[in-house]
Amino acid sequence: MTKLSLRIFFPVCLFSLLTLILFKNPAWKLVKFTEDKKHDVDYEDLINKNANNAKSNALSKVTDRKSFDLRIIVLVYDRAKSLQRLLNSLNEAEYASDIIKLEIWIDRSEYGNVDNITLQAAINFNYLHGDFEVIVHQHHVGIVGQWLTTWKPNINSNEIVVFLEDDVTVSKYFWKYLKMVHRKFDNRSDINGFSLQGYSRTFSLKHKVTTLRGPKDYTVFLFPVLGSWGFSPSTKNWKQFLDWFYSEDKSSFNPYAPGNIASNWYKTFSSQGKANTMWTMWHIYYAWKNNEYTLHCNFPENAGLTTNWREKGLHYSHTEGSSNKLLTEWKSEYDNLPDHVPYLNLSGHVIHY
Incomplete structure (x- = not known):
């Protein structure tokens, strides 16, 4: 082989070897x-x-x-x-x-x-x-x-x-709110967590389903059903809920909550083979069984710390768009959480404070 050929041959071999190493390397x-x-x-x-x-x-x-x-x-x-x-x-x-x-x-x-x-x-x-x-x-x-x-x-x-x-977005104040409500209510054993969504509906089978709203002068209220469009659970309660969930025989037990429209939704999903797409039914049942509530925010015009874009997927056949406004202004009165929070029933009516 001539000197000229050797000068060309070795660089070509080296280049080929490096190329092979690079393309076999997952990091590349x-x-x-x-x-x-x-x-x-x-x-x-x-x-x-x-x-x-x-x-x-x-x-x-x-x-x-x-x-x-x-x-x-x-x-x-x-x-x-x-x-x-x-x-x-x-x-x-x-x-x-x-x-x-x-x-x-x-x-x-x-x-x-x-x-x-x-x-x-x-x-x-x-x-x-x-x-x-x-x-x-x-x-x-x-x-x-x-x-x-x-x-x-x-x-x-x-x-x-x-x-x-x-499919949600958050308000710039979502953490300010969460930190405040956890600090105020984490020691309450009947509060299983904190919802960030501004819009929700009532869940009673007996009464017409309407938009869920708390009393006007309260920035928060308690409701028997969680809001999953941004949910922050109580640590102790979430652990107890998980322990119960994984100990339950899912093949022989249906988590129906009496009087709750979610039970009908769950039955429909079950008949369609989609029961596994509604995890919230298990939490709803557990809350009913243990007399627990979720703290919901109650800002003007249903403004929330999250909004859900209700996009086509497991639970929407087509995209419906934003569920509610995001909270864009934090007012000083929001800092004053009540000591006595209104409890609402599935119909959205106050039962006590």
Whole structure:
């Protein structure tokens, strides 16, 4: 072989070897963007590195802190645009100097596939206010698993958690409100949590379903049904609820709450083979059984700390748009929470204070 040929041959071999190494390296493939929503081996290689605990450093930007003032749990499956809208609103919220952790939990399809556009939107997000982690479930868990397996409450911790599904956005004051109501009411054993939604409906089977409103002079009220469009559970109660839920035989027990219209919805879903899409029925039943209430906000014009965009999916056949206004102004009177909160029944009528 001539000297000229050798000069060409060795660089070509070296270039070929480097190219082969790079394209076999999963870290190299992470930067590849694809709009293919099918099973993507490149991302799967990343996710499966962490099969034991479903938390990969490649998908995380997180410190070693284990205790936070607020843990935000975002639940998503395959709605990248909705996720981005929610995450943007979280970046615009106010957190003072509190220690915040944002977790994005991504579910898989029934076939084990991950929506890569949603995954990429999550990975690429730059959270400005604290720790940030993207967690992909090892297998399909559905809406029940998303809500009931993503947080393990520690009753010895003062950490506050809030669950947000991907089709909501938050008010800039959502954390200010949550911190305030937890501080005021966390010691109340009959309060199972705090809803952020501004709009809800009554749940009585006996009376016409109407918009749920508390007494005019109160910024909060108690209602027997949670609001899941942004829900922050009481730590102790959530642990008790989970313990009960996982001890119950789901194959032989129906969580019907007497007089509650949600029981009819659940029966309809059951007849359609969709009972597993309504995790809230189990919480509604548990609250009824234990005489518990959820604290709801009661701002003017049904303004909420969240709004739900009611997008086409499990529970909407078509997109209906925003459920209510977001609270855009915090007034000084909102700081004065009442010592005696009105209790409403399923019809929305005050039963006592």
